[in-house]
């Protein structure tokens with residue numbers, strides 16, 4: 001494939017590229033094929049100083065999966081999911097309903113057909129079991145809000161790509177992001193930085209016994225996971241939930257059927273490189289189903305782990321090393337930045353907090369995929385199990 005765009009490494013990151021030479025008004029099949037290939041190879045693509053309409057953003061996003069139609073979380077106006085923790089954060093652009101307006105603050109006037117939309121940047125205090133003190137917050141301390149994959153995790157398949165376009169970005173001094181899990185870990189981030197970690201690195205740096213476990217495990221998600229978890233509270237790292245028995249009982253959820261419950265491999269196979277990424281949404285995971293493997297150090301006879309605290313303890317062991325400070329790439333946004341990220345190869349999290357007078361506006365788009373991700377193949381299992 002002849003390269004038409006140029007690519008530069010992202011500073012301070014072992015994945016991702018900064019791309020120049022792309023004009024979203026001229027999306028040819030050749031250019032989009034090149035961008036798709038680059039995304040699967042590098043996981044994050046940053047296009048600085050881009051002009052992008054919602055229609056162009058939807059077209060770019062759809063080019064990754066032409067038969068995908070609906071927003072990644074389905075119709076977010078679904079009445080019976082009002083309790084979902086995602087509900088308040090999204091405003092759908094009426095003339096391009098796959099694209100959501102997200103951010104913080106009061107937008108003046110009519111914007112893209114939305115009348116004075118009021119946006120709210122998620123704050124960790126609304127989701128974590130503990131919070132940064134007011135005093136530390138005033139000094140610029142923050143946390144990861146929630147590490148996640150963009151996915152409904154019920155009925156719909158996880159989107160392949162998410163596109164994020166920065167329209168309005170308040171600037172300010174760097175913040176200190178604390179993990180607050182006893183590790184003493186912290187990183188510096190720009191205000192409202194979006195944090196990414198590689199699921200491929202998360203898998204590849206596991207010891208052999210955990211690689212064997214990962215390659216043999218499927219993760220069963222709760223039905224309507226964002227309603228199920230709505231009363232539960234997160235760990236201070238934003239990586240999964242505390243086990244306090246606060247999940248909604250399954251018989252009190254909006255109506256659901258077993259065939260729409262998602263059970264997905266713990267490892268998702270990259271369609272271009274063949275690499276395996278450890279892709280688990282730790283908050284929505286409810287059970288682990290492990291295939292047997294004679295001679296394996298862990299669970300040689302296989303297992304079904306249904307105790308939530310135990311499920312979470314295994315996920316913490318496998319995922320926490322992958323969010324260590326050196327492995328995090330935090331985007332310092334500028335207006336006009338377009339970021340495409342490989343939603344099936346990364347976890348990401350919101351960070352930071354904004355004041356009442358700040359205005360931050362982003363366009364976000366992802367589409368529920370036409371099929372579920374592939375898991376490890378026979379050769380992967382022979383290599384790692």
Ligand SMILES: [Fe+2]
Pocket residue numbers: 148149150348
């Ligand atoms: Fe997200």
